[in-house]
Amino acid sequence: MDTLAPSRSSSAFLASGLSLLLPGAGQFYLRQRERGIGIGASALVMAYLIQWALSNFKMGALAFWLWSVFALFWVWNVWDAYRLARQQSTYNRLGFLLALIIIYLIGWQVTDINLDRLVTRFQDVQVVFRALLYPDLFTQEGGTWRPSENFGDIIGKMVERPAPDWLVRLGIVQSNTRVPTPIFGKMAETIAIGLMATFLAVLFAVPLSFFAAHNIMARVPGGIVIYYAMRTFLNIVRSVDTLIWGIIIVVWVGLGSFAGTLALTIHSIAALGKLYSEEVEHIDPGPIEAITATGANLLQVIRYAVIPQIVPPFLAYTLLRWDINMRMATVVGFVAGGGIGFYVVETIRKGAYEQYAAALWVVAIVIILVDMISAQWRARILAGEEKVSSEAPRPFYTSLRALLWLALGLALFALCWQLAEMDLRKLFEPAPTFTKVVRDFVAIDLSPDVLDTVLKQMLITLFQALMATTLGGLAAVPFSFLAARNLMGGNAFGLAVYYVIRSLFNILRSIEALLYVAIFVFWVGIGPFAGMLALAITTFALIGKLFSEAVENIDPGPLEAIQATGATGLQTIVYAVLPQIIPPFISYLIYQWDINVRIATIVGFAGGGGVGLLLNTYFSMLQYHKAGTVVAMIVIVVALMDFASARIRERLV
Amino acid sequence: MLKVENLTKIYPNGTVALRDVSFEVQDGEFLAVIGLSGSGKSTLMRCINRLIEPTSGRIIWNGVDLTALSPAEMRKMRRQIGMIFQQFNLVKRSSVMTNVLSGRLGYVSPYQSLFNYFSPADHTRALQNLERLGLRDKAYVRADSLSGGQQQRVGIARALMQEPKLILADEPVASLDPVLSHSILKYLEQMNKEDGITVLCSLHFLDLVHRYATRAIGLKEGRLVFQGLPQEIDDAQFKKIFGQEAERVTIL
Numbered sequence: 001m002d003t004l005a006p007s008r009s010s011s012a013f014l015a016s017g018l019s020l021l022l023p024g025a026g027q028f029y030l031r032q033r034e035r036g037i038g039i040g041a042s043a044l045v046m047a048y049l050i051q052w053a054l055s056n057f058k059m060g061a062l063a064f065w066l067w068s069v070f071a072l073f074w075v076w077n078v079w080d081a082y083r084l085a086r087q088q089s090t091y092n093r094l095g096f097l098l099a100l101i102i103i104y105l106i107g108w109q110v111t112d113i114n115l116d117r118l119v120t121r122f123q124d125v126q127v128v129f130r131a132l133l134y135p136d137l138f139t140q141e142g143g144t145w146r147p148s149e150n151f152g153d154i155i156g157k158m159v160e161r162p163a164p165d166w167l168v169r170l171g172i173v174q175s176n177t178r179v180p181t182p183i184f185g186k187m188a189e190t191i192a193i194g195l196m197a198t199f200l201a202v203l204f205a206v207p208l209s210f211f212a213a214h215n216i217m218a219r220v221p222g223g224i225v226i227y228y229a230m231r232t233f234l235n236i237v238r239s240v241d242t243l244i245w246g247i248i249i250v251v252w253v254g255l256g257s258f259a260g261t262l263a264l265t266i267h268s269i270a271a272l273g274k275l276y277s278e279e280v281e282h283i284d285p286g287p288i289e290a291i292t293a294t295g296a297n298l299l300q301v302i303r304y305a306v307i308p309q310i311v312p313p314f315l316a317y318t319l320l321r322w323d324i325n326m327r328m329a330t331v332v333g334f335v336a337g338g339g340i341g342f343y344v345v346e347t348i349r350k351g352a353y354e355q356y357a358a359a360l361w362v363v364a365i366v367i368i369l370v371d372m373i374s375a376q377w378r379a380r381i382l383a384g385e386e387k388v389s390s391e392a393p394r395p396f397y398t399s400l401r402a403l404l405w406l407a408l409g410l411a412l413f414a415l416c417w418q419l420a421e422m423d424l425r426k427l428f429e430p431a432p433t434f435t436k437v438v439r440d441f442v443a444i445d446l447s448p449d450v451l452d453t454v455l456k457q458m459l460i461t462l463f464q465a466l467m468a469t470t471l472g473g474l475a476a477v478p479f480s481f482l483a484a485r486n487l488m489g490g491n492a493f494g495l496a497v498y499y500v501i502r503s504l505f506n507i508l509r510s511i512e513a514l515l516y517v518a519i520f521v522f523w524v525g526i527g528p529f530a531g532m533l534a535l536a537i538t539t540f541a542l543i544g545k546l547f548s549e550a551v552e553n554i555d556p557g558p559l560e561a562i563q564a565t566g567a568t569g570l571q572t573i574v575y576a577v578l579p580q581i582i583p584p585f586i587s588y589l590i591y592q593w594d595i596n597v598r599i600a601t602i603v604g605f606a607g608g609g610g611v612g613l614l615l616n617t618y619f620s621m622l623q624y625h626k627a628g629t630v631v632a633m634i635v636i637v638v639a640l641m642d643f644a645s646a647r648i649r650e651r652l653v
Numbered sequence: 654m655l656k657v658e659n660l661t662k663i664y665p666n667g668t669v670a671l672r673d674v675s676f677e678v679q680d681g682e683f684l685a686v687i688g689l690s691g692s693g694k695s696t697l698m699r700c701i702n703r704l705i706e707p708t709s710g711r712i713i714w715n716g717v718d719l720t721a722l723s724p725a726e727m728r729k730m731r732r733q734i735g736m737i738f739q740q741f742n743l744v745k746r747s748s749v750m751t752n753v754l755s756g757r758l759g760y761v762s763p764y765q766s767l768f769n770y771f772s773p774a775d776h777t778r779a780l781q782n783l784e785r786l787g788l789r790d791k792a793y794v795r796a797d798s799l800s801g802g803q804q805q806r807v808g809i810a811r812a813l814m815q816e817p818k819l820i821l822a823d824e825p826v827a828s829l830d831p832v833l834s835h836s837i838l839k840y841l842e843q844m845n846k847e848d849g850i851t852v853l854c855s856l857h858f859l860d861l862v863h864r865y866a867t868r869a870i871g872l873k874e875g876r877l878v879f880q881g882l883p884q885e886i887d888d889a890q891f892k893k894i895f896g897q898e899a900e901r902v903t904i905l
Contacts, residue, residue, distance in 0.1 A: 286742035290808075293702055294815055295731035295759025303767050304755045308744045 012085035019081035023074060026081030035084075039077050039095070046070060046102050049459075053106045056456055066105055073098040104470070107463040111528040112609075118524065125523040128353050135361050136354035150355050154343065154362050156185040184419055187362050190339040192419035193261050194326035194370075199413070200261070201268030201325075202318055208234070208269065209276030216280060231277075237270035239638040242328045243514075243602045243612075244631060246336035247619050251437050252430045257338030257421040264325050264332060272321050279313045280306075316378045323374040330363050331514040334605050335616075338421065341514070345606075348518045356518065360511055367510035440624035444632050454614065454626075454633050461610035462637070464532045464603070465596035471532075472539025473589050479505075479540075480547030487551065502548075508541035513599050517606035531608020535596050543592055550584040551577075587649045594645040601634050654680055655701070655819065655851065660710035662696050662875075670696040672875045674710070678853065678868075680818075683845045685866035685883065686855040689895060693875040694855040698821045701853070702734045703727050714819070732759035735812030735850075737841075739824035741804040745797035749788065749807050752796050753779045756814025775814075782810040786840060802833040809840055820844065822854040826861070834858070838865050859886065859901060 011030070019026030023043035028036030050066045053059060059066070076095045083090050136150040147157070161181040168175045184192075210216050212230040217223030246263035253259050287305040296304065333341025340359055347356040431437075481487055483501040488494035513534045520530035554577060562576040604612025611630060618627040655678040662671040670693045678684050686694050699705040701712055703719060712719040714730070722730060735756075743752045754771045757778075761771060771779075783789050786806040791799060796807060805825060812820055822841060826834040842865050844850045856862050862869055863883045871879030871886075871894035879886065879894055886894070891901065 284742075284745075286738060286740050287744045289704055290736065290738060290742035290811070291744075291755055291758065293704060293731060293734070293736040293821075294756050294811070295728045296755070297728060297758075297763055300758045300763055300766055304747075304751075304758065305744060308747045308751075312746060 012082050015085040016078045016082040019078045020074075023077045026078070027084060030081065030084050032084060039080070042095075042099050043070075043073065043077070046073065046099060049106050050102065052456075052459065053110060057109055059109060062105060062109060066102060069098055069101050069105070073102070103466070107467045110460055110463045111467050111532045113467065113529055113532070114524065117529070121523055121525075125519065128357070128519050128522055131353035131357040132360065134354065135358035136352075137358045137361070150358055152183070152185060153355075154185045154187050154340070154359055156188050157183055159183055186340045186343040186359075187366060189257055189419050190329045190333075190341075190363075191326065191366065192416040193257055193264065193332065193339050194322065194329035195412070196416045196420040196422065197261050197264035197268055197329070198318065198322045198325050199416075200265045201272050201321065204265075204269045205272035205276055206314070208273045209280055212273055212277035213280035215283075215285075231274075234270045234273045234277075235639065236635055237266060238274060239635045239642070240267070240631060241598055241602050241634075242267040242332055243335050243605060244615065244634065246332050246334075247615070247627075248441070250336050252434055253423075253426040254431070255337035257419065258423055258426060260329065260332040260336040260338045260341075261420045261422065263336055264328055267328075268321055268325055271324075272317060275317045275321075276310075276314055279310055279317070283309045312381050316381050319374045319378050319381075323370055326370045327367055327510075327512055330367070331512045331602075334514060344515060344518070348606075360515060363515065364507050364510045368506055371506075371510065437624050441628040441631075443625055444628035445623075445625040446629065450626055450629055454611070454629050457604075457611040457614045457630075458633050458637060460528050461600045461604075461612075462597060464528050464535060464608075464610050465593055465600040468532045468535035468539050468600070469543075469589055469593040469596050472536040473543050473592065475536070476540050476544035476547055477585075480544050480551060483544060483548035484551035486554075501544075505541045505545045505548075508537055509545060511538075513538045513603060514606050514608075517603055517608040521607040526607040526609070528609030531600065531603035531606075531610055531612075534603055534608060535599060538599070539592055539596060542595075543588060546588045547581075547585060550581050550588070554580045583652055587652050590645050590648050590652075594641050597641050598638055601638075654678065654713075654715060655853075656711075656713040657697075657701070658711040658713065660697070660700060660712065661708050662693075662700055662705065663708045670875050671700065671707075674872070674875070674877045676870050676877060676880055678851060680851055681845070681849050683842065683852045683854065683865060683867045685862040685869040686853060686872065687857075687859070687862060687869060687879075687886075687894060688855075688872035689899075692872040694872055695823050696875075697872065698736070698823045698853065698855065701821060702731050702736060704736075728759060732815050733818045735815045735817035735820045737805070737808050737812055737820060737822040737825045739827050741801070741808045741828070743796040743804055743807055743811075745795070747796060748793050749783070749796055749799070750776075750779060750792045752807055753783060753792075753810045753814055756811040759815065779810070779814060782813045783807075785813075786810050801829050802836060805829060805837050806840065809837070809844075813844070817850060819851045819853070822852060824855050824857070827857055831858075834861060841865070859891070862886070 015026035015030050017026070018029050019039075022040065024036040024038070024040030026036070027039055030036075047070065050063075050070060053066075054063055073095060076091075076098060080090050080095065136148055137154075138145045138151065139148040147155075151157075158180045160178040163173045163175070163177050163179045164181075167173050167179065173179060208230065211226055212234055214224075214227055217227035220226075242263050245266050246260060249259045249262045249266070253262065283306060287309065288301055291301045291305040329339055329341075331341045333339040333343065334345055336342075340363060344356060344359050347353070347359065479501055482497050483505060485498055488498035513531075516534035516537050517530055520533040524530050524533065558576040558580065559572060562572045567575065600608075600610050600612075601615075602612045604610045604614065605616055607613075611634065615627055615630045618624070618630060657677070658675050660671050660674045661669075663669050674693075674697065686697065688694050696705060700707045701714075701719070703722075707720055710720070714734075717730070719727065719730060744755070751769070754775060757771060757775050758766055761775070765771075780789060780792060783792055786809060788799075788803060788806055788810070791803065791807075796804060799807065805828075808825075820841070825841070826837050829837065838854075838861060841852055841854060845852045854866070856866075866883050869879065869881065869883050869886065870877060871890070873894055873896075879890055892899065
């Protein structure tokens with residue numbers, strides 16, 4: 001600490017006096033610049049938030065308490081400056097705690113948290129829970145179970161249809177006969193949307209990623225400019241959520257699966273483009289040098305030195321994206337039409353909870369399967385299959401199995417093309433109003449009252465994410481220990497608990513927050529509270545899984561060492577377990593907050609409040625320039641969150 | 654014959670890697686290039702096949718000025734100049750065979766090679782080269798499943814596919830366990846003696862220079878400070894090349 005040693009007590013009074021006038025000023029004077037600015041900025045933000053909350057929401061007696069805690073923070077800051085000047089130890093945690101109290105008090109009020117509603121209105125929601133136990137998938141008819149009508153709507157069914165032309169021409173069936181034809185349901189459509197969007201995104205992201213790779217563009221004259229332009233472009237596109245792209249695309253090509261596919265594709269191109277380009281940047285330059293030295297030309301260098309290095313990581317990222325796209329495909333229908341999301345909206349509107357429950361179960365099963373397949377293939381790709389053979393492998397086109405796979409792939413592609421209602425002509429025939437819409441949308445409305453409204457909803461969204469992360473995270477802590485194999489694997493009962501909790505995490509995790517909102521809207525009413533609860537459920541499941549893995553990964557060495565000193569079980573936990581798991585826990589929580597902010601921007605589409613609700617309203621009222629303001633605000637906030645969360649996590653780890 | 658005249662390389666950041674280096678290499682020589690790390694050995698090697706563009710000076714290879722060639726002409730010329738690297742620089746995820754065949758890329762049709770097509774003659778040649786380096790049975794395994802010494806032998810096989818007249822070996826044994834050094838250098842010696850390939854090889858250990866090189870040059874801070882027979886490197890010369898603090902170390 002480099003303070004002014006000679007006049008220690010006088011500088012202590014000067015510093016604390018300065019801090020009394022302006023929080024952080026004393027610390028700044030004592031050359032603790034970062035600390036001073038931090039305290040000053042925190043005080044400013046808190047004062048603004050309190051003022052904002054008081055003027056926008058009914059705070060009642062809370063106003064007094066908020067200002068009291070704020071006063072305490074002020075006093076702490078004066079005391080802190082005093083102790084700092086006298087080179088005594090300071091109590092950072094106290095100031096931090098006071099700030100947290102203010103933030104959470106406001107957050108609680110702003111997101112309209114009323115825990116009593118969870119109890120008093122439980123009667124109303126019982127019907128939904130009962131439906132979840134008895135989803136409308138099978139019906140009993142004369143003692144035998146068979147798929148219900150709803151099952152057909154969700155998954156698909158066989159119906160007798162006139163034979164298609166090609167079957168007749170090939171002479172397989174007579175003309176005018178009826179053959180069983182599959183009619184695919186909404187979930188099949190969802191799967192097709194996810195597959196198609198991933199395929200299209202890869203097609204575009206691969207070439208784009210080379211333009212966003214520093215090591216490639218640095219070699220091309222003028223490449224650095226293209227590199228920065230491309231990176232910025234990808235980052236902006238990526239920060240706009242798939243569903244928001246959905247709203248915009250619908251104006252272009254109309255409601256339907258095609259719009260959903262396009263929205264997913266656009267977001268995926270940006271997300272994949274970024275990941276791919278980072279992979280291109282990390283390739284080993286050695287082989288490039290070696291292949292160049294043989295006299296190969298540029299194309300050959302790319303074919304033999306670059307592609308073999310990037311194919312496996314590209315494939316792994318693609319599989320990961322496919323998983324994400326399948327999840328997003330389940331909700332894109334909320335705004336774009338098509339897929340199971342659209343179906344869910346319909347069931348909610350009709351109050352058909354058994355059908356809604358059936359959809360949730362089918363989504364959970366499909367997404368869990370997708371998750372497993374994607375994870376398994378990724379692991380296999382990254383491990384790199386070891387080929388141990390002394391024979392030359394035959395070219396793939398001579399192998400019957402490869403040809404069979406190729407044919408299957410093509411058939412699947414054709415089917416997906418049809419189910420996702422791909423219609424490229426629509427791209428070139430936008431609605432006549434489309435250009436006007438785009439013009440309005442780009443010319444964002446910056447009038448004070450619009451900005452004020454947007455800011456208000458944005459702050460609510462941020463608080464929703466914060467409260468959901470906190471509540472979900474807190475709830476996840478005890479469960480995560482129960483889902484850690486190294487703690488629970490000791491006996492049969494423990495193992496059973498482990499499997500139950502793990503399955504609970506996996507099922508809850510596989511359903512997007514947006515699909516949960518309906519339950520909570522029914523339970524606690526439309527508004528930020530419902531959205532927050534839906535987010536908290538997914539947070540609980542995601543964080544619970546990550547936490548339990550962190551617990552599983554603790555190093556047994558320190559445990560052994562502490563136990564060897566004769567420590568008790570509790571002492572072992574405090575000294576050997578907690579120090580190992582708290583840093584990853586906090587890091588995961590911050591990361592989750594970042595994710596939750598993105599999702600909180602869209603829970604409003606289903607009645608979850610926040611900025612999504614506002615965006616939806618502006619769109620339905622055709623006020624596109626105001627919608628543009630909302631999207632611009634989201635882009636800025638998401639980018640800031642991204643940056644801040646990465647910085648904080650870097651410092652923690 | 655290779656003739657290097659007044660070769661200078663200054664990197665964009667201002668580092669002078671080579672200062673006015675001139676020397677000659679007769680056909681069939683095994684020339685050792687010695688010097689500390691950072692003395693310019695790697696830069697010298699890469700200037701000869703123009704993986705790095707020299708700042709000034711000329712490189713004459715069999716009467717052709719390499720520094721004056723167009724990129725397309727230089728690519729043709731690179732076919733005659735094989736290169737072996739400290740880090741082997743194999744494509745780790747590709748098979749040994751593909752790595753070896755990639756040595757033919759300068760000869761084959763660019764379009765066919767994009768589909769990984771190489772003629773049966775090239776396949777036979779690749780297998781023969783692997784046979785020669787004792788790796789025939791490893792042809793179809795992935796390159797990264799081999800040990801360091803084996804990977805470097807694959808690197809040599811790849812260079813041989815070029816049917817080179819000159820091999821540039823940039824610290825070929827520095828990343829290997831010292832006990833494996835001889836196995837690699839014996840192969841290079843064999844190429845040099847049996848096939849008459851000229852070898853330029855940078856080395857760290859003086860023992861190895863004495864044992865394998867027919868002649869040596871020494872670089873210090875980018876300058877040529879020694880040129881002569883390996884036996885001529887006495888203590889005074891040694892200090893001149895490696896600095897006053899250097900001590901001789903021996904392996905095996």
